[in-house]
Every structure is written in structure tokens, then in C-alpha cells.
Amino acid sequence: MFLRSMLALLALFCPTTLMAGPVVLTTLDGSLTLEGELTSYDGEFFRVKTAFGALTMDGGNVLCDGPGCPDPDAMVARSRIAGPAGMIHGLMPPLLEVFAEREGFEYRRRFLNDSNVVWELSDPATGRRLAIFDGEVREDDEVLTHLASRELDIVLGRQSTKGPVRQDVIALDALVPIVAPANPRAMVTQSQLSQLLSGRIDNWSVLGGPDLPVTLHLLEGSEEDLRKWHPSRQLGVAIRHDDPATLADAVAGDPAALGVVPYSMIGNAVPLVFGGACGLAIPATRNTIRSEDYPLTKPLFLQRIGARQPKIVRDFIAFARSHEAQPVIRSVGYVDQAIGRIAFERQGGRIANAVLAAGDDSDAGRAVRDMVGALMNKDRLTLTFRFQDGSSELDPQSASNVRRLSDAINRGDFDGTSLYFVGFSDGVGPADGNQRLSNRRAQSVRAAVAARVEDAPVDLRVEAYGEAMPMACDDTNWGRQVNRRVEVWMK
Amino acid sequence: MGFLATLDKRRIATVLVVLLIAFLTGHVMQTVLADKEPVAAINGGPDAAPVLRSNEDPKPLPTPPAATLMPILERPPLLPRRVQEPMRIWRDAKMAEPDCTASATAQPSPAATVTLRIDAPCHKRATVRVRQGQIVADAYTNAQGKLTMRMPALSETVTFEFELGAKLIRLSAKVPEAPNFQHVALLWTGKQALRLHAYEFGALKNQFGHVWSGAPKSPIRASRGSGGFLLRLGDGTGASAEIYSFPAGQAPTRGIIRLIVEAQVTKENCGHVIQATALQSGALGHLSPTDVEYSMPGCDSIGRIVRLQNLLQDMRLAER
Numbered sequence: 001m002f003l004r005s006m007l008a009l010l011a012l013f014c015p016t017t018l019m020a021g022p023v024v025l026t027t028l029d030g031s032l033t034l035e036g037e038l039t040s041y042d043g044e045f046f047r048v049k050t051a052f053g054a055l056t057m058d059g060g061n062v063l064c065d066g067p068g069c070p071d072p073d074a075m076v077a078r079s080r081i082a083g084p085a086g087m088i089h090g091l092m093p094p095l096l097e098v099f100a101e102r103e104g105f106e107y108r109r110r111f112l113n114d115s116n117v118v119w120e121l122s123d124p125a126t127g128r129r130l131a132i133f134d135g136e137v138r139e140d141d142e143v144l145t146h147l148a149s150r151e152l153d154i155v156l157g158r159q160s161t162k163g164p165v166r167q168d169v170i171a172l173d174a175l176v177p178i179v180a181p182a183n184p185r186a187m188v189t190q191s192q193l194s195q196l197l198s199g200r201i202d203n204w205s206v207l208g209g210p211d212l213p214v215t216l217h218l219l220e221g222s223e224e225d226l227r228k229w230h231p232s233r234q235l236g237v238a239i240r241h242d243d244p245a246t247l248a249d250a251v252a253g254d255p256a257a258l259g260v261v262p263y264s265m266i267g268n269a270v271p272l273v274f275g276g277a278c279g280l281a282i283p284a285t286r287n288t289i290r291s292e293d294y295p296l297t298k299p300l301f302l303q304r305i306g307a308r309q310p311k312i313v314r315d316f317i318a319f320a321r322s323h324e325a326q327p328v329i330r331s332v333g334y335v336d337q338a339i340g341r342i343a344f345e346r347q348g349g350r351i352a353n354a355v356l357a358a359g360d361d362s363d364a365g366r367a368v369r370d371m372v373g374a375l376m377n378k379d380r381l382t383l384t385f386r387f388q389d390g391s392s393e394l395d396p397q398s399a400s401n402v403r404r405l406s407d408a409i410n411r412g413d414f415d416g417t418s419l420y421f422v423g424f425s426d427g428v429g430p431a432d433g434n435q436r437l438s439n440r441r442a443q444s445v446r447a448a449v450a451a452r453v454e455d456a457p458v459d460l461r462v463e464a465y466g467e468a469m470p471m472a473c474d475d476t477n478w479g480r481q482v483n484r485r486v487e488v489w490m491k
Numbered sequence: 492m493g494f495l496a497t498l499d500k501r502r503i504a505t506v507l508v509v510l511l512i513a514f515l516t517g518h519v520m521q522t523v524l525a526d527k528e529p530v531a532a533i534n535g536g537p538d539a540a541p542v543l544r545s546n547e548d549p550k551p552l553p554t555p556p557a558a559t560l561m562p563i564l565e566r567p568p569l570l571p572r573r574v575q576e577p578m579r580i581w582r583d584a585k586m587a588e589p590d591c592t593a594s595a596t597a598q599p600s601p602a603a604t605v606t607l608r609i610d611a612p613c614h615k616r617a618t619v620r621v622r623q624g625q626i627v628a629d630a631y632t633n634a635q636g637k638l639t640m641r642m643p644a645l646s647e648t649v650t651f652e653f654e655l656g657a658k659l660i661r662l663s664a665k666v667p668e669a670p671n672f673q674h675v676a677l678l679w680t681g682k683q684a685l686r687l688h689a690y691e692f693g694a695l696k697n698q699f700g701h702v703w704s705g706a707p708k709s710p711i712r713a714s715r716g717s718g719g720f721l722l723r724l725g726d727g728t729g730a731s732a733e734i735y736s737f738p739a740g741q742a743p744t745r746g747i748i749r750l751i752v753e754a755q756v757t758k759e760n761c762g763h764v765i766q767a768t769a770l771q772s773g774a775l776g777h778l779s780p781t782d783v784e785y786s787m788p789g790c791d792s793i794g795r796i797v798r799l800q801n802l803l804q805d806m807r808l809a810e811r
Contacts, residue, residue: 089801093781094774101775109781111769114801137801245749245800252693267805268693268746328774333807 021068023048025057038068041075045308060311077131077310082138082146083156085243086264087300088117090332091156091171092135096121098328099319105130121312131312147305153313155303160396167303168321169400172335173262175225175296176284178248178269182255184209185272187281190229190476193274196258197226199236204256215239217247217259226260228296228478229274262298263289264333276473280353282482287342289335290382292397292485293471295478299397300334323408337400339408340382341490344375354469363431367468374463378420378489381405385421385445385486389477392441394448402445405488406452414458420489421446423464426480431466438486439464445486463489593636595653595660600641602710602720602736603668609638611655618729620654625770625778626676629729641710641722643736644669645778671740672713674778675750675803678732679767684755687733689806691718692746704733716741719748739808750803753796754785761790769802 025034025046034057036050046057046064064070081092093109096119100107103121110118117135122128144161146152161167177193179185188196188207195201196214205211216238223233241247248267251259259269263284275281288294302320309317319325326336351372358364383405385398394402408414423442425434442462450460472479593611600606609619615636621628624645632638642651644666653660677687686703694700700718702708707721716738725731737748754765764786773779783802788795 085801090804093779093804097774097779107779109779111781111783111785111799111802113785114799117801243800245805249690249693249695249749253695267749331774331807332804 021066023064023066023068025062025064027062034062038064038070041070045310056308076129077312078134079131079153079309079313080134080136080151081154081156082136082143082152084139084158085114085137086262086333087156087171088135088137090264091329091334092117092119092133094328094332095320095325096133096316098325099316102319102324103315131310131316133313144303147303150305153304153309154317156300157303158298158300160299160301161303164305165303166306167301167396168317169299169337169397170302170320170325171300171329172289172337172397173264173298173300174284174289174294174335175260175298176263176266177272177274178251178259178261178266179272180252180255180257181268181270183257183270183272184255185270187273187275189277190274190473190479191277193272194230194232197230197236197260198232198234202236210255212256215254215257217241217251217257219244219247219261222260229476231477263335276475276479278473278475280470280473280479282471286330286335287340287382290337290340291380291384291487292386292395293384293482295472295482297397299400301396323404323411337383337404339404339413341379342382343379344377347380350469350471353471357427357470358468364468367431367435367465371465371468375422375489378491381419381488381490383488385441385488386481387441387484389481392444394445402448402452406449409449409453409456409458412456414456414490416457418459418461418491420491421449421460421462422487422489423462423466424469424483424485424487425466426483427467427470427474428480435464435466438466438484441484442486593653593655593658593660595651595662597649597651597662597664599644599664599666599668600710602643602713602738603666603672604641604643604710604722604736605649605651605664605666607638607640607642607651607653609653609655609660611636611638611658614655614658617655620730621724622652622654623649625678625768625780626724626732626734627678627730628724628732630725640724642724643672643674643722643734645674646670671738672736673739673772673806674734674736674770675772675806676732676734676770676778677752677767678730678770679765680730682727682757682759683731683765683767684757684760685731685733685765685767686753686755687721687735688751688753689719689721689735689737690749690751691737692744692748702735710736713738737806737808739806745808747808748806750806752783752799752802754787754799756788756790756792756795756797758790758793760787761793763787771803 021038023036023038025048034048034050034055036048038046039049039054040047041059046059046062048055048057081088097107100121105121106124108120110120112118115137119133119135120129121131123130139157143152143155143157144159144165147155147165192201192207197216199216201207202214203211204214216236218235218238218240220240220242223235227233239250241250244261244265245267247259248261248265248269251257252268258272271284273281273283282288282293282295284294289297302317304317323338326338330336354368354371358368383401385401386395387393388395421442423438425438439462442464446460446462470483472482474480474483591613593609593614595607595609598606607621609632611617611632613636614632615634617632619630619632619638621630621640623642626645630638630640644664647667647669648663648665650661650663675687677685679685689702691700691702702719702721704721704723707723708718710720712718713720713736719735719737721733721735723733735750752769764784767783769781769783770778781802785799788797
């Protein structure tokens with residue numbers, strides 16, 4: 001606390017007391033010169049009162065001359081970060097440590113208590129501190145308000161937002177029903193899962209298991225999260241937990257227990273596989289979460305206001321969103337967004353589903369045959385594009401995928417290959433309409449990616465197969481949403 | 492006693508002669524060796540005993556496997572000052588001592604641990620500061636100036652340093668098993684009631700997989716790959732450490748081990764900021780330090796135990 005208040009004092013006094021005075025700022029190429037009164041300097045940006053009004057200049061692009069100029073060496077970049085415990089204590093330390101290693105900085109973590117931590121980056125040669133990050137475990141609804149009022153600089157969390165806030169998906173997570181390893185689990189249908197959650201199924205024997213009453217474990221305030229699988233939102237008698245780790249431990253030790261936690265917090269419990277009444281099920285795995293085939297995938301955001309962050313903080317954010325950060329993100333239990341490849345041979349289950357779904361219908365059978373013929377010599381990428389409920393707008397994870405895929409193409413990762421944007425639809429409505437719809441979606445995703453690609457030797461193509469390969473049953477809203485997608489295949 | 496320093500595999504004859512001399516001059520020492528209770532034996536439990544005995548029985552002094560040992564080095568710049576001090580003590584001492592040379596050996600033991608033995612006849616009941624990389628602990632020699640302690644080897648080639656007053660002994664050992672183990676350590680100085688707790692694969696408090704200083708488990712268990720063990724170094728007055736080691740390279744189980752630090756509110760630390768260092772394998776694959784600056788609850792909470800849940804991260808074994 002002492003340190004935090006000292007830092008607050010420093011932040012209050014440094015810019016005003018040290019830096020009032022006339023300055024002349026000249027751009028490095030000499031093309032522009034500005035005269036004025038320096039009002040603040042935060043280690044990166046000069047705010048100058050000039051004849052044209054208040055202007056902000058990036059310190060990296062100008063030379064400062066005059067009595068009002070700050071000593072750049074005396075400034076330390078500072079950033080206040082709030083987020084859930086797993087991201088503040090689990091994800092941030094390795095990201096900062098690897099970032100520091102890459103940049104040649106020294107990294108130090110100072111643990112104050114379970115809610116507060118300070119990370120420092122310094123210059124190993126001089127020992128001078130370059131950046132201080134104050135981390136705070138906070139997950140309430142007000143963090144975004146604090147971001148807007150500049151009481152926080154960076155917010156990490158699951159809550160998506162719009163407006164002046166810039167957000168990036170930095171990791172993926174998912175909501176997963178869990179049971180103990182000792183639970184004789186079989187697949188349950190979504191409606192059975194819903195009945196388990198509401199307490200209408202209160203004994204495992206109803207599902208063909210042993211005669212054990214179901215003990216339900218839930219996180220405080222998880223009703224909203226469960227809405228997708230459990231539309232009634234009515235929950236049975238449950239043991240409530242504040243902390244997902246404690247919940248997972250309680251479930252892992254009790255064969256009669258059922259709980260719901262984020263995938264990153266499964267601990268020693270195991271996921272309970274659930275699916276639709278038609279028999280299709282998608283277990284939660286790294287690949288199904290990366291491809292968003294798993295229905296309750298939750299992107300984790302890094303949010304900040306505008307671009308006015310000190311350079312070292314901007315560099316860190318750029319690193320956290322880069323493909324180089326993906327192995328770090330994966331190492332601490334989150335699902336990363338690295339683009340993986342799944343060979344056709346490893347998708348036997350999906351192809352079998354397509355054949356079964358086609359049934360005796362000869363048109364459907366032909367569509368499946370065409371699809372298999374076109375895809376059998378290609379690999380599917382784990383990155384998939386999906387759309388927000390009832391709209392043609394990409395969901396946040398998919399919007400982030402547009403950037404990731406185009407960055408990878410611009411990096412040369414796909415040089416000399418052909419990428420196929422393959423559209424699929426749900427099975428509601430006539431087949432030819434679905435075919436056209438899936439084609440239109442694939443065209444629009446291809447266009448979004450192509451707009452960001454700079455003249456790379458990659459062939460971007462479009463294919464569409466309508467309802468030919470369902471991934472989930474169409475009997476639920478989330479099942480249909482999983483089915484409406486644009487996959488990316490490569491050859 | 493300086494013969495250890497000159498021990499060389501290729502000069503067996505010389506060694507034999509030296510051993511003979513050691514045997515003759517070492518009669519006093521033999522009584523010392525009979526002392527089976529080193530003052531600061533830390534968890535040097537029965538597991539280690541067979542290894543020790545087989546080495547001590549035939550010879551008056553433990554002979555470490557030559558391949559795993561490097562000669563004892565003394566820090567040269569400090570040497571002159573040190574030579575004078577023991578001489579003075581020597582003159583004052585009534586009992587004649589043959590030699591004041593301190594020696595140390597490091598013997599690889601089960602589960603990538605190393606048994607350290609110090610023999611410092613002129614440093615009886617003295618503090619020895621032992622260092623291995625970032626790990627520091629204070630131990631004490633017994634009435635004969637001997638000390639035996641056990642430490643996990645944090646890497647394949649480990650260097651130990653012993654500070655004995657102004658003397659510095661440095662020694663290295665090769666521990667091929669070391670890369671199979673993952674470690675977590677908690678270090679502090681002074682009278683802090685800090686405890687490291689590992690809950691292996693969903694174990695709850697006081698269940699079998701709950702490893703802490705009250706149930707440290709043995710390195711033998713770890714060498715079979717069935718679980719981790721904890722070594723506590725230091726006696727809680729000087730520099731102390733608790734190190735939890737798990738055979739990650741050979742674990743048959745997948746899952747996670749929860750690591751929690753507990754601190755007791757005492758008369759000494761209530762209302763104060765306690766300082767400690769936690770070491771855990773970070774993203775770069777080596778032990779990365781975290782400075783702990785924790786404000787203890789006020790003195791009306793004496794006796795209470797606070798849990799630091801987020802200081803250490805779960806140890807993850809194999810991925811799902």
C-alpha cells in the first residue's frame with residue numbers, strides 16, 4: 001500500500017512540478033517545429049500548450065529543446081492493469097517475463113497480496129527502472145468505467161465492449177461442465193445437462209450411472225454464462241464457490257459432483273462431454289476451442305483507451321497479441337490463437353457425421369461427395385469464422401481471426417499455398433438457399449482478409465457446401481450457431 | 492585433511508599414501524565420525540543412510556566418487572586474512588588439532604538430491620551459509636565441527652558454496668537426474684513462520700498427496716515417480732528455505748499440483764510487512780524469483796494463518 005501511494009504521489013507531482021516551461025519540439029526529420037509551454041510529459045508523450053491550442057506529440061518522434069524539457073531518463077512508464085486472478089497472476093507474469101527477455105530488460109515481480117502485484121522492467125546495464133505495471137485482481141462491472149476515467153490503463157477480462165475502447169482477443173477460454181475423473185461419465189445430451197443444472201435430474205442413475213445423488217457446484221453469478229445451454233436459467237440446489245480453482249478441486253474429489261468452470265481452471269477434474277439429441281457432440285479441447293467449434297468458447301480481451309500509452313507499454317501490448325506470445329499463453333493453461341493445421345485424415349468423425357446427416361437424400365449425398373472430393377487433399381486450419389447471433393457480423397474471436405490470418409499471410413507463413421474459405425450453414429430451410437448463404441458468408445470473410453493482405457503469393461479462394469457438414473445438432477440455438485461458419489482449408 | 496583437494500583418480504599410488512597418512516593422523520577424527528547425529532541434518536532421513544554408511548565403513552573419511560567431485564577451492568583474495576585467524580584460535584585451544592583445514596563433500600543421493608557434508612574442525616557449533624544458485628540457507632556445525640545436510644540439485648551441474656566465517660568453500664557435483672525434477676522454493680530470513688504446501692492432483696488438506704513440512708514425504712517416493720517431497724533448510728533463525736521437488740519427467744499422472752504459501756501471524760511479524768522470495772520455474776524455463784512484500788494482519792490476529800493463494804502458480808503436468 002505504501003508503495004502504491006508513493007507511486008500515486010509521484011504521478012501527481014512529477015509532470016506538473018518538473019515540467020512547466022517553454023520548449024521547442026522539432027520532429028526528427030526537421031520538417032516541423034513547435035513552440036509552446038510544456039504542460040506534461042508521461043515518459044512518452046509531450047503535451048504542449050501552443051498558439052494552436054493543446055497538442056500531444058509522441059516523444060519518440062521529436063527532439064525537445066529549451067528550459068522546460070524533461071530529463072527523459074528520469075521518467076518511468078507506468079501502467080495500471082486490472083483483471084481476473086488467473087490473468088493477473090497466471091498470464092501476465094510469463095508474458096512480461098518473455099517480453100523482457102526479448103527486449104533485453106530485467107524483469108521483476110513483486111507480490112503484495114493475493115489481489116495486488118507489481119511488475120518492474122529495468123535496464124540491466126544501468127539498473128534504471130523503465131516501466132512499472134501495477135496489477136490488481138478485479139473482475140467487477142466497473143473496471144471498464146475506470147478504464148474510461150483513466151484510473152486504469154489496461155483491463156483484462158471476458159467482457160466485450162465498444163466505443164473508444166480498443167480491444168484485442170489475447171487468449172481463449174471456454175465454459176466447461178466438469179466431473180471427477182472417477183465419475184463413470186458418458187456423453188449427456190444438452191437437454192440432460194440442462195436438467196442436471198436445474199436439479200430435475202438429481203441422481204446419476206437416471207443417466208445410467210451408479211445410484212449417486214448429483215452434487216451441483218457453481219460459481220457465484222454464473223446464471224448469465226449458462227444461458228446458452230440452459231435457457232430456463234433455473235438452477236437446482238448448488239454449492240456456490242467464489243473461486244473456480246476451489247470449485248474444480250471440490251468436483252475432482254467427488255464422483256457425484258457436477259460443476260461448471262472456465263476451461264483454463266479445470267484443474268484435476270475432467271470435462272463432461274455433452275451434445276445434441278442427434279448424437280453430435282464436440283468435446284472441449286484446445287483445437288475445438290481455437291476453431292470455436294466448441295459452443296461455449298469465451299474470448300479473453302485486453303482493453304485500453306486509444307493509443308496514448310507509453311511506448312514500452314505499447315510494445316508489450318503488441319507482443320501480447322503477436323504469434324510469438326501464443327506458446328506462453330498456452331503454457332499457463334489458456335487456449336492460444338496460434339494457427340494450427342488438422343489433416344483431413346483426422347476429421348473422420350466429422351465426415352462420418354456428414355454422410356449420416358445426408359441420409360437417403362440423393363441431392364444431399366451428392367453434396368457430401370463433392371465436398372469430400374474437394375477437401376480430401378487439404379488441411380483444415382484451426383482458425384474458423386463465426387457470426388454473432390442472428391447477424392452477418394463476425395463475433396469478436398472471428399474478428400480477431402481476420403487480423404491473425406492476414407498477419408500470418410503477410411508474414412509469409414502461407415507463401416505458395418492456396419487458402420480456401422469454405423462456407424457452411426445450419427440445416428434449417430431449403431438446401432439451395434443454405435448453399436447460397438454459405439457462399440455469401442465465405443465471400444465476405446475472404447474479402448475482409450484480402451483487404452488486409454499486401455500482395456502475398458497466396459491464392460485466396462472460396463468454396464461453399466451449405467448444410468453438408470453439420471458439427472452440432474440443429475435442435476438448439478447454439479448448435480445452429482456452431483454450424484453456421486466459414487472454415488479455412490489450405491493446400 | 493587437505494588430501495581431499497589433491498585426490499586424483501590417475502595417481503592411485505599417491506592417493507593410497509595420502510589415505511594412509513590420513514588414517515594415521517585421523518584417529519581423533521574417527522571419534523568424530525562415530526557421531527551419528529549431525530546438528531543440522533535436514534530431512535536427511537533414513538533414505539540416505541545406506542549410501543552414507545557404505546562409504547564411511549571402509550575408510551576413516553568419506554571418499555566421494557571422484558567423477559562427481561571437483562577440488563575444493565578457496566577464494567584467493569581473502570586467503571591471507573583467513574590463515575591468520577585459525578592460527579590464533581589454534582594457539583588458544585587446549586586440545587591439539589592436527590589441522591584446521593575445512594573440507595566439504597557433495598554426494599549425489601536419491602531423487603536428484605545431494606548430501607552435503609562439511610567437516611570444519613575449527614568451526615564447532617558455527618553457522619555455515621550454504622548457497623546453491625539463488626537458494627541460500629544457514630545451517631550449523633555440531634560440537635565436532637561437522638554438518639550433514641541434503642539439498643535438491645536444481646540443475647545437472649550444481650555448484651555449492653559454503654561460507655564458514657571468512658572461509659569460502661566451493662564445490663560442484665554432477666546430478667544427471669536433475670532435469671527430471673521441477674522445483675518450487677520459498678526463501679526467507681529470520682523468524683518467520685512460512686510454510687509451503689503442495690496439494691498433488693486434487694489432494695485435500697492432510698490427505699496423502701498434501702506435502703508440506705508437517706508431512707514432507709521422502710525423496711525415495713519421488714525417485715519412484717509417485718509424488719514430490721519437501722526439504723526444509725535452516726533452523727528458522729537465519730536464512731531458511733523450503734523446497735518442494737516433483738519428478739515431473741517421470742510422473743505417470745497428468746493434472747495439476749496446487750501450491751499455496753501459508754504464514755502465521757506471530758508476535759514478531761504482526762502489523763509488519765514480511766519479506767520473502769519465491770522461486771518458481773517461469774516462462775523461460777529457469778527459476779524466476781518473486782519478491783514477497785506482504786503486510787501481515789494486525790496484532791489482534793496473532794496465531795491466525797494467512798494463505799497466499801496466488802503467489803505461486805499451479806504446477807502443470809502434461810497437457811490435456
